Amino acid sequence: MSEQGQSTTEPDAEVAAPQESRSRQVLREIAESSSMVVFMAIVASMIIGGLLIIFADEAVRESAGYFFSRPGDTFSAIGDALGSAYSAMFNGAVLNLQAESFAGMIKPFTQTLTMATPLIFAGLGLGLGFRAGLFNIGAQGQILIGATVGGYIGFAWDLPWGLHLLLAVLGCALGGALWGFIPGVLKAKRGAHEVIVTIMLNYIALYLVAWLLSLEAFQREGSDNPISPIVAETAQYPKILGVQFNLHLGFVLALACAWGVWWLMERSTLGFRLRAVGANPSAARTAGMSIGAATILTMVIAGALAGLAGSAPVLGTQKFLTDAVAGSLGFDAITVALLGRSRPLGIVLAAILFGGLQASGPSLQVNAGLPVDIVVVIQALIVLFIAAPPLVRAIFRLPSPAHEKEVAA
Amino acid sequence: MKNIIRVGAVAAVSALALAACASAPEDEGTSSADATTGAAPAETVDFKACMVSDSGGFDDKSFNQSGYEGLTRAESELGIEIASAESTTDADFAPNIEAQVAAGCDLIITVGFLLSQATVDAALANPDVSFAIIDDLADNDYDGTTDAENIKPITFDTDEASFLAGYAAAGASASGTLSTFGGMNIPSVTIFMDGFLAGANYYNETMGGDVKVLGWDGTDGQFTGDFSDQSKGQNVTDEFLSQGADVVMPVAGPVGLGAAAAVQSAGNAWLIGVDSDWTVTTDYADIVLTSVLKNIGNSVFDTIAATVESGFSAEPYLGTLENEGVGVADFAEGVVPEDVLAELDTIKAGIIDGSISVDVS
Numbered sequence: 001m002s003e004q005g006q007s008t009t010e011p012d013a014e015v016a017a018p019q020e021s022r023s024r025q026v027l028r029e030i031a032e033s034s035s036m037v038v039f040m041a042i043v044a045s046m047i048i049g050g051l052l053i054i055f056a057d058e059a060v061r062e063s064a065g066y067f068f069s070r071p072g073d074t075f076s077a078i079g080d081a082l083g084s085a086y087s088a089m090f091n092g093a094v095l096n097l098q099a100e101s102f103a104g105m106i107k108p109f110t111q112t113l114t115m116a117t118p119l120i121f122a123g124l125g126l127g128l129g130f131r132a133g134l135f136n137i138g139a140q141g142q143i144l145i146g147a148t149v150g151g152y153i154g155f156a157w158d159l160p161w162g163l164h165l166l167l168a169v170l171g172c173a174l175g176g177a178l179w180g181f182i183p184g185v186l187k188a189k190r191g192a193h194e195v196i197v198t199i200m201l202n203y204i205a206l207y208l209v210a211w212l213l214s215l216e217a218f219q220r221e222g223s224d225n226p227i228s229p230i231v232a233e234t235a236q237y238p239k240i241l242g243v244q245f246n247l248h249l250g251f252v253l254a255l256a257c258a259w260g261v262w263w264l265m266e267r268s269t270l271g272f273r274l275r276a277v278g279a280n281p282s283a284a285r286t287a288g289m290s291i292g293a294a295t296i297l298t299m300v301i302a303g304a305l306a307g308l309a310g311s312a313p314v315l316g317t318q319k320f321l322t323d324a325v326a327g328s329l330g331f332d333a334i335t336v337a338l339l340g341r342s343r344p345l346g347i348v349l350a351a352i353l354f355g356g357l358q359a360s361g362p363s364l365q366v367n368a369g370l371p372v373d374i375v376v377v378i379q380a381l382i383v384l385f386i387a388a389p390p391l392v393r394a395i396f397r398l399p400s401p402a403h404e405k406e407v408a409a
Numbered sequence: 410m411k412n413i414i415r416v417g418a419v420a421a422v423s424a425l426a427l428a429a430c431a432s433a434p435e436d437e438g439t440s441s442a443d444a445t446t447g448a449a450p451a452e453t454v455d456f457k458a459c460m461v462s463d464s465g466g467f468d469d470k471s472f473n474q475s476g477y478e479g480l481t482r483a484e485s486e487l488g489i490e491i492a493s494a495e496s497t498t499d500a501d502f503a504p505n506i507e508a509q510v511a512a513g514c515d516l517i518i519t520v521g522f523l524l525s526q527a528t529v530d531a532a533l534a535n536p537d538v539s540f541a542i543i544d545d546l547a548d549n550d551y552d553g554t555t556d557a558e559n560i561k562p563i564t565f566d567t568d569e570a571s572f573l574a575g576y577a578a579a580g581a582s583a584s585g586t587l588s589t590f591g592g593m594n595i596p597s598v599t600i601f602m603d604g605f606l607a608g609a610n611y612y613n614e615t616m617g618g619d620v621k622v623l624g625w626d627g628t629d630g631q632f633t634g635d636f637s638d639q640s641k642g643q644n645v646t647d648e649f650l651s652q653g654a655d656v657v658m659p660v661a662g663p664v665g666l667g668a669a670a671a672v673q674s675a676g677n678a679w680l681i682g683v684d685s686d687w688t689v690t691t692d693y694a695d696i697v698l699t700s701v702l703k704n705i706g707n708s709v710f711d712t713i714a715a716t717v718e719s720g721f722s723a724e725p726y727l728g729t730l731e732n733e734g735v736g737v738a739d740f741a742e743g744v745v746p747e748d749v750l751a752e753l754d755t756i757k758a759g760i761i762d763g764s765i766s767v768d769v770s
Contacts, residue, residue: 092508111504207634214594222551224596225522230549246503313500322523324464327498361501362508365494366459372466372495 038339038346040396041385042353049378050082056370057081084368092363093356103244108359110247116348116355118143118312120254122333123351124261125180125305127342131265132298133278138183138198139306140330141205142176144323146307148209149175151314151321154231156217164234169253169311176307177300179205184299188292194299202330210323218321228321237316248316255348257305262344264301274298309333332379339382354379457490458483458713459514461505463521465636466495470691471662471684472705476520476543479709486710487717502527510535516716518543518709522597525549532557539721541712543705544597546725558723563708565728568604569760570735571658571701572767573753574681575608577740578656578698579620580749581679588623588654590631590645590668592661601660601683601701602630607769611756616749623649627769633664642667650675656698658683669693679744686738698745700738708734731761 054060060081063073091097093112099105122139129136150172159167183197212218213226220229237248265271276284277294285291313325336354340346357375364370385392460480462469467477477493484491492512494505502524509517510531517538519528522545529547532540533556540547541561549556578587589605591598602625609622624631624645633641642664646657650671657672658681659665665683672680673696680693682700687693708726715722728734740750759765 096511115500210593210634220549220551226593226595227523227526230526317503318499318526320526322499324499324523327500329498358500359504361497362494362505365505366492366508366512369492372497376497 035341037392038341040392041339041382044385044392044395045378045381048381049374050085052374052377053085053370054078054081056374085364085370085374088363088368088370089360091367092360107245108363110241110245112352112356112359113251114246114248114317114355115358116351117248117251117254117316118309118329119333119336119351119354120251120258120348121309121312122306122329123336123340123347124254124257124344125176125302125309126333126337127340127344127347128261128265128274128305129298129302130337130342131278132274132294133281134187134295134298134302135195136180136183136198136299136302137195137334138179138201138303138330139309139333140326140328141198141202142179142303142306143310143326143330144202144205144209145179145310146172146174146176146303147310147314147325148212148321150307150311151228151231151325152218154235154315155229155320157235158232159234161234164232165237165315168231168235168315169308172307172311172314173304174307176310177304180299180301180303180306181296184296184303187299188295206323209321213321213323226323230320231315235315236319237311246317248312250312250316253308254312257308258344258348261305265344270297306330306333335379335382454488454717456487456516456717457492457512457514458516458518458716459492459494459509459512460518460520460709461502461509461524462493462495463502463523464496464498465521465662466497467493469636469662470666471636472543472703473520475684475703475705476518476709479706480518480713482706482710483713487714489713489717496524499523503530506531510538515539516541516713516721518712521545522595528560529556532560535559539716539723541709543709555723555725559721561712561721561723562725563705563712563728564725565703565705565708565735566600566730566767567701567703567728567735568600568607568767569730570703570737571601571604571683572608572611572760572765573730573737573757574658574699574701575605575622576612576756577608577737577745577749577753578605578658578679578681579609579612579618580616581698581745582620582656584653584655585619586621586623586652586654587656587658588631588646588649588652589658589660590624590633590642590649591659592633592636592664594629594632598660599625599630601658603627603769604701604767605658605681607767610769611765612749615752623652623654633661636662636664639664639667639670643671646671647675650678655679656681658701666691666693669696672696679741682738688738697741699740702736702738704728704734704736729761730757 059077063077067074091108093108096105096108122143126136126139150168153171154168179201182201183194186192186197187194218228220227237250239245239248241247265275273289274294277289277291281291309329314321318325332354336347336350339350357379361372361375364375365372458480460476462473465471465473467473480491483489492509492514494509496502496505506517506527518541520543525542525545525547526549528540528542529549536559539559541563543563546562546564547555547560555562587609589602591602606622606625606627609620612618613620631645633645642659642661646668649657655678657668657678659668660683669680669691672678673693679698680696681698684703686700686702687697708728730736756765760767
């Protein structure tokens with residue numbers, strides 16, 4: 001994670017009013033934790049992950065049993081375990097040094113970027129909400145509905161090249177936007193808490209899609225399995241580096257969205273309003289801004305971005321719809337948004353880190369013989385350390401945020 | 410506070426130190442690098458069999474686990490090399506298979522219909538690698554043939570076995586009400602329920618009974634919606650029991666353990682296990698009437714053994730009563746009436762020669 005200058009000098013961050021609610025304050029602290037804390041959280045989770053790799057290794061445990069009679073065995077076993085794990089991780093996520101061709105060598109990194117694509121989209125949507133003061137847990141449902149609408153357009157309609165893909169992508173965004181609009185309007189008009197509403201909407205989306213997939217219209221001809229037909233080629237994202245790589249146009253679109261979100265939040269009046277509402281709703285209301293409108297708009301944009309995340313599997317990699325098409329993307333994206341400190345550049349980098357961790361999963365399992373759980377545990381540890389900045393500060397003796405702000409200013 | 414931590418640390422360190430006092434193995438002449446390759450048997454065959462799970466993982470007490478047991482048995486008995494990869498989401502299917510192709514696997518076995526497309530794609534891209542898929546025909550264009558020549562589909566006619574279980578359960582039921590539920594309404598689940606219902610119906614026809622089956626009518630029925638939430642299995646089963654059912658067959662992987670807990674606390678009902686023999690694989694042996702067996706582990710082992718011995722054959726494997734790919738476990742003693750038990754062998758023979766249809770009429 002590189003340093004990003006614009007983060008600690010938020011113009012309206014200082015206006016922390018006394019009536020600001022506790023949860024909002026905690027949320028903002030997490031979203032704006034400093035780069036150093038983020039970096040140290042990654043380091044700490046890698047160290048603990050390394051310990052887990054050592055303990056999970058059979059040879060290490062065996063040789064530790066006679067540590068005092070021949071300690072060298074234990075150390076070399078530890079070295080082998082860590083060496084094979086981290087080299088499998090590197091070969092699986094960055095460069096495959098064993099490959100014979102250049103294409104084979106760089107394939108892992110393109111795979112990392114492919115895995116990062118949906119996380120960039122969804123992370124952007126969630127980060128946007130965090131900065132506007134909305135803790136949107138509903139990316140999972142928004143991704144599912146987006147993938148369902150976009151996927152349906154992809155496999156059920158028959159349209160020419162270009163137009164078909166465009167409509168399918170728009171369908172993904174629309175589906176997600178609708179699923180974001182519901183909690184937005186409920187919060188703006190009735191004050192329903194977005195955390196509860198978005199969590200419940202995740203369930204509704206999941207079972208809605210499961211039901212849709214039990215209908216003939218969503219199933220393949222001649223089969224009763226809950227799998228949709230394959231999306232027509234005219235609606236699939238073209239592969240941008242040739243057929244031997246999985247990297248598709250969705251990645252470019254994700255980068256474009258990252259730029260768009262940056263422009264929206266940092267350069268436009270609308271973005272300023274959203275940030276102002278997030279930083280201090282009372283002050284924003286006094287300044288004549290409509291909190292309700294900002295809430296609805298934020299949720300719609302966040303939902304649309306999450307819906308676009310659904311386009312990555314359904315139009316890019318998997319190319320058909322199942323009820324598990326969203327995997328755990330919606331929850332991983334929360335981590336990505338927190339890790340990226342809700343800033344577009346940070347989110348892109350965090351998504352690539354996460355994409356890399358995911359892309360290294362198969363290699364870790366097949367080549368290093370490690371259980372898949374280790375990768376998941378490392379991811380979870382990162383979240384834990386990010387969500388607990390005081391813990392990281394205590395471990396690494398970093399200065400407290402107030403002090404840091406003075407330094408930054 | 411600090412003292413507590415210090416005492417704890419000293420205790421932990423001394424425990425570790427004591428545990429580390431064993432003597433080193435003497436006969437190990439070579440470097441410890443060999444140890445990392447795992448416990449390889451003495452004679453090693455140059456063959457690598459690999460397996461990819463679906464998102465249930467290899468500890469799902471269901472088909473992933475059964476398949477994995479077949480794989481590890483092949484490792485120890487045939488002396489082959491193995492590798493496995495669990496998928497946590499659907500996005501992992503293709504990368505996991507690709508990683509195994511790159512790792513030089515000779516035979517890659519994928520588990521479940523969800524991996525069908527990824528398996529076909531990988532098989533078409535890698536014609537020299539052999540593939541097998543469990544519970545799917547790898548026929549994604551539904552033209553009746555497997556989509557790639559190097560895939561062996563492994564499927565099971567489980568309805569033949571659950572027909573026998575349904576028939577026996579109908580005979581054993583005191584209340585005349587049986588029940589079944591599934592994890593999701595998908596063919597590999599409902600095939601169990603079809604056979605169960607057909608078996609109970611056959612009992613009514615031939616023995617003049619009036620046994621009802623709750624939870625499945627041949628097209629729709631009771632489903633918990635997933636294969637993980639045991640409390641849902643418990644709720645559904647409680648509901649069935651309150652409607653008078655005294656036999657429950659859960660077809661939902663680990664959700665069935667919730668059903669078992671409900672049956673145990675009710676005390677006057679029986680459970681029918683699926684996939685493996687639940688008197689062995691679960692802690693509920695005293696309430697299991699029988700189990701509908703689906704011998705995935707054997708089929709995986711046989712497929713690997715045949716490939717190692719005489720090369721790969723893409724000929725589909727279909728588990729039936731006849732080849733013992735499916736079957737029923739021993740019945741609990743004294744529950745199923747003698748005449749019903751005696752009739753089962755005749756019915757089994759009838760199913761094998763085709764004179765008895767296991768379809769729901």
